[in-house]
Amino acid sequence: MPALSDLLVATLAAGGLAGAIPPRIGTTNTGTTSLTQVRNTNFVRNQHGPIALAKAYRKYGVPLPADLKSAVTRIVQKRSTGSAKTTPEEYDNEYLTPVSIGSPAQTLNLDFDTGSSDLWVFSSETPRSEVSDQAVYNPNKSTTSKKLNGASWEISYGDGSKSSGDVYLDRVTVGGLSVKYQAVESAQQVSKEFTADSNNDGLLGLAFSVLNTVQPTQQNTFFDNAKASLDTPVFTADLKAGAPGTYNFGYIDDSAYTGNLTFTPVDVSQGFWMFTPTGYAIGSTGAFKSTTSLSGIADTGTTLLLLPKSVVTAYYKNVSGAKYDSSQGGYVFNCNAKLPDFVIGIDDSNTITVPGSYINFEPTEPASRTCFGGIQSDAGIGFAIYGDVALKAAFVVFDAGNEQLGWAAKDLS
Numbered sequence: 001m002p003a004l005s006d007l008l009v010a011t012l013a014a015g016g017l018a019g020a021i022p023p024r025i026g027t028t029n030t031g032t033t034s035l036t037q038v039r040n041t042n043f044v045r046n047q048h049g050p051i052a053l054a055k056a057y058r059k060y061g062v063p064l065p066a067d068l069k070s071a072v073t074r075i076v077q078k079r080s081t082g083s084a085k086t087t088p089e090e091y092d093n094e095y096l097t098p099v100s101i102g103s104p105a106q107t108l109n110l111d112f113d114t115g116s117s118d119l120w121v122f123s124s125e126t127p128r129s130e131v132s133d134q135a136v137y138n139p140n141k142s143t144t145s146k147k148l149n150g151a152s153w154e155i156s157y158g159d160g161s162k163s164s165g166d167v168y169l170d171r172v173t174v175g176g177l178s179v180k181y182q183a184v185e186s187a188q189q190v191s192k193e194f195t196a197d198s199n200n201d202g203l204l205g206l207a208f209s210v211l212n213t214v215q216p217t218q219q220n221t222f223f224d225n226a227k228a229s230l231d232t233p234v235f236t237a238d239l240k241a242g243a244p245g246t247y248n249f250g251y252i253d254d255s256a257y258t259g260n261l262t263f264t265p266v267d268v269s270q271g272f273w274m275f276t277p278t279g280y281a282i283g284s285t286g287a288f289k290s291t292t293s294l295s296g297i298a299d300t301g302t303t304l305l306l307l308p309k310s311v312v313t314a315y316y317k318n319v320s321g322a323k324y325d326s327s328q329g330g331y332v333f334n335c336n337a338k339l340p341d342f343v344i345g346i347d348d349s350n351t352i353t354v355p356g357s358y359i360n361f362e363p364t365e366p367a368s369r370t371c372f373g374g375i376q377s378d379a380g381i382g383f384a385i386y387g388d389v390a391l392k393a394a395f396v397v398f399d400a401g402n403e404q405l406g407w408a409a410k411d412l413s
């Protein structure tokens with residue numbers, strides 16, 4: 001454990017707007033760093049269960065099933081006719097973390113995404129028509145920016161949309177941890193899903209660098225570049241339900257969890273933080289089942305918990321009145337339904353319990369009594385996705401040195 005004085009904590013109150021309050025930045029190259037997130041309370045209110053699901057499918061290249069596609073189209077159309085941006089409600093659709101780029105520092109709120117490996121930002125090169133309220137990075141206003149000549153990046157999605165642009169090297173600081181020559185991918189085009197997400201100024205990828213999309217020379221993630229200056233090559237994610245969470249780099253805060261920290265090997269062959277749970281149980285006293293492969297990735301950039309169809313079906317059999325609703329493209333139930341916990345086996349004696357309340361994700365429409373489920377099918381992606389619904393139930397260690405994930409329970413109150 002580092003001395004408290006070693007930690008530089010950048011804090012933004014939940015609900016702070018993008019760029020409104022710069023984080024406190026201290027000296028660089030401390031061996032550890034910690035910082036607190038902001039929740040994206042400006043995320044368009046309600047009806048984003050299907051959008052969250054569609055976003056995950058897009059990210060992993062799955063063509064949207066027709067019913068989900070029409071659910072999303074309907075919601076987006078409603079948005080553009082003005083139901084968007086009413087008083088934000090508190091749902092955990094996305095978590096944002098302040099990051100400083102350039103000199104003097106330009107602060108952008110980025111989505112830390114352990115399921116991708118590009119650091120890309122809205123910028124002065126992004127067409128105005130594709131920017132809503134995002135803070136933009138302007139390399140011309142940074143004395144330390146340098147164009148990476150000839151380099152480009154592109155992320156494409158299952159539905160054919162894509163974001164792309166060119167690349168600068170610049171100083172990037174997260175909490176008190178700085179990388180001098182980080183590839184900052186400047187968006188010259190963004191897909192409409194990103195434009196609509198007005199508080200999200202870009203992504204900071206924390207999967208393995210092998211997934212980075214910069215051509216012709218692949219670039220390292222921020223974490224890969226920072227690793228050498230860290231005490232240990234780890235970062236931890238401590239996401240919270242309905243509150244800002246914390247990312248720590250370089251150390252494991254033993255006071256942040258309870259019980260055992262249990263490590264499980266990571267299969268890095270696809271560039272993700274992929275692990276294999278030993279099984280699952282529905283309800284804290286339910287029978288433990290290990291017949292279905294639950295291999296999947298720990299993905300802070302996905303909102304929901306996406307599991308094999310058979311597991312999803314089994315789970316909702318235990319929720320009275322739950323049904324697959326094709327108008328929503330996913331499982332829904334009465335908002336008053338009591339949902340069982342979902343238990344994930346990490347090793348033979350340790351489990352993580354996702355409380356049923358986290359799986360009651362949100363009403364399908366404002367004031368609706370029908371709620372969209374936090375567990376949905378991973379149909380077609382090829383692996384499960386342990387997104388925020390699962391991750392916020394645990395303290396999770398991403399250990400690149402030993403290629404393993406550590407899981408511990410924590411106080412969820």
Ligand SMILES: *[C@@H]1O[C@H](CO)[C@@H](O)[C@H](O)[C@H]1NC(C)=O
Nearest residue numbers: 123124125137138139140186
């Ligand atoms: C920087 O400024 C130059 C000159 O005004 C302009 O041509 C260029 O597009 C700007 N670059 C960015 C990244 O905004």
Ligand SMILES: *[C@@H]1O[C@H](CO)[C@@H](O)[C@H](O)[C@H]1NC(C)=O
Nearest residue numbers: 258259260261347349350351
């Ligand atoms: C910790 O792990 C040990 C063995 O790995 C197990 O016997 C024990 O029950 C676990 N304790 C908790 C609090 O989970």
Ligand SMILES: *[C@@H]1O[C@H](CO)[C@@H](O)[C@H](O)[C@H]1NC(C)=O
Nearest residue numbers: 282283284285286317318340
């Ligand atoms: C789930 O449903 C099965 C079959 O109806 C039942 O045996 C089991 O007790 C239920 N579990 C929970 C946690 O509700």
